[in-house]
Amino acid sequence: MNRKSAVGIAGTLIVTLSVTSAGLYARTAQSQVAASAKHCATRDLSPGEAMRIDMEIARWQGELPAVVTIPVYYHVIRTGVGNATDVSQTMIDAQISVLNQAYNGSTGGSNTQFQFVLSGVTRTTNSSWFNAGDGTSAEAQMKSALRQGGSNTLNIYSTSGAGYLGWATFPWWYSGNPTDDGVIIAYNSVPGGSAAPYNEGDTATHEVGHWLGLYHTFQGGCARSATNGGDFVSDTPAERSAAFGCPTGRNSCTGSRYPGNDPITNFMDYTDDYCMFQFSSGQSSRMNAAYGTYR
Numbered sequence: 284m285n286r287k288s289a290v291g292i293a294g295t296l297i298v299t300l301s302v303t304s305a306g307l308y309a310r311t312a313q314s315q316v317a318a319s320a321k322h323c324a325t326r327d328l329s330p331g332e333a334m335r336i337d338m339e340i341a342r343w344q345g346e347l348p349a350v351v352t353i354p355v356y357y358h359v360i361r362t363g364v365g366n367a368t369d370v371s372q373t374m375i376d377a378q379i380s381v382l383n384q385a386y387n388g389s390t391g392g393s394n395t396q397f398q399f400v401l402s403g404v405t406r407t408t409n410s411s412w413f414n415a416g417d418g419t420s421a422e423a424q425m426k427s428a429l430r431q432g433g434s435n436t437l438n439i440y441s442t443s444g445a446g447y448l449g450w451a452t453f454p455w456w457y458s459g460n461p462t463d464d465g466v467i468i469a470y471n472s473v474p475g476g477s478a479a480p481y482n483e484g485d486t487a488t489h490e491v492g493h494w495l496g497l498y499h500t501f502q503g504g505c506a507r508s509a510t511n512g513g514d515f516v517s518d519t520p521a522e523r524s525a526a527f528g529c530p531t532g533r534n535s536c537t538g539s540r541y542p543g544n545d546p547i548t549n550f551m552d553y554t555d556d557y558c559m560f561q562f563s564s565g566q567s568s569r570m571n572a573a574y575g576t577y578r
């Protein structure tokens with residue numbers, strides 16, 4: 284595999300992510316993520332809500348262009364000018380490149396129709412916004428001040444992550460709260476950042492997957508039906524819980540109803556950045572339909 288060929292920046296940052304216990308436990312009850320994981324704080328849907336969304340997406344009959352270009356605004360939220368939180372233009376460009384490689388299949392997965400073009404970068408020094416948690420008034424204030432574009436525009440904010448690597452809004456939330464739409468990533472998760480083993484830029488890849496309508500591969504655990512439960516994607520094998528590290532051969536849902544090993548190399552799992560390198564074709568189709576329906 285030739286994944287991550289664009290990632291050649293040496294880790295020159297020495298700032299480590301500071302994680303408070305309050306931040307760690309904020310969403311553990313809902314998401315059942317291990318407290319040590321500090322992964323993704325994207326909110327889970329209730330099974331009923333997920334079913335309703337799936338029916339909406341399934342009704343979409345249109346066809347997207349062969350290439351859908353998504354304009355990207357990258358908002359650097361920093362604690363000071365020129366320190367590690369002030370993510371450089373070079374690193375932002377590397378992050379966009381990682382997104383494009385992930386979504387065009389060149390790292391080994393499905394060639395989706397999405398490509399990403401950087402439209403603008405903003406830089407704001409604000410420690411309250413830098414430390415803003417999911418759903419806080421500081422987050423709302425930041426997005427209200429900075430968000431650009433319409434439903435098809437991707438706004439990425441790099442912050443502390445507030446104890447997580449990131450979180451995202453789903454496309455079906457856009458109409459109800461357009462200002463909230465976008466993706467938060469920890470500043471040190473970008474290519475060459477200090478959040479090893481999560482510093483090859485796949486936090487953004489993962490969060491943009493949510494932004495385009497994907498769930499975690501382990502959502503719903505060992506769901507009864509591959510297509511009608513779990514992550515609502517038929518070609519990602521069911522997975523009982525999030526995988527960490529790179530547990531090759533893991534098979535957490537066994538038996539004839541659950542063929543295949545866990546999709547640990549999928550961008551929508553929780554494995555290390557070097558271990559995740561693909562979207563499935565089912566995920567690609569779901570993103571297309573969700574984009575067509577909501578964006």
Ligand SMILES: [Ca+2]
Pocket residue numbers: 509513514515516517518519520521
């Ligand atoms: Ca699945």
Ligand SMILES: [Ca+2]
Pocket residue numbers: 520521534535536537538541542543544545
């Ligand atoms: Ca299995």
Ligand SMILES: [Zn+2]
Pocket residue numbers: 323324325489490493499
């Ligand atoms: Zn996630």
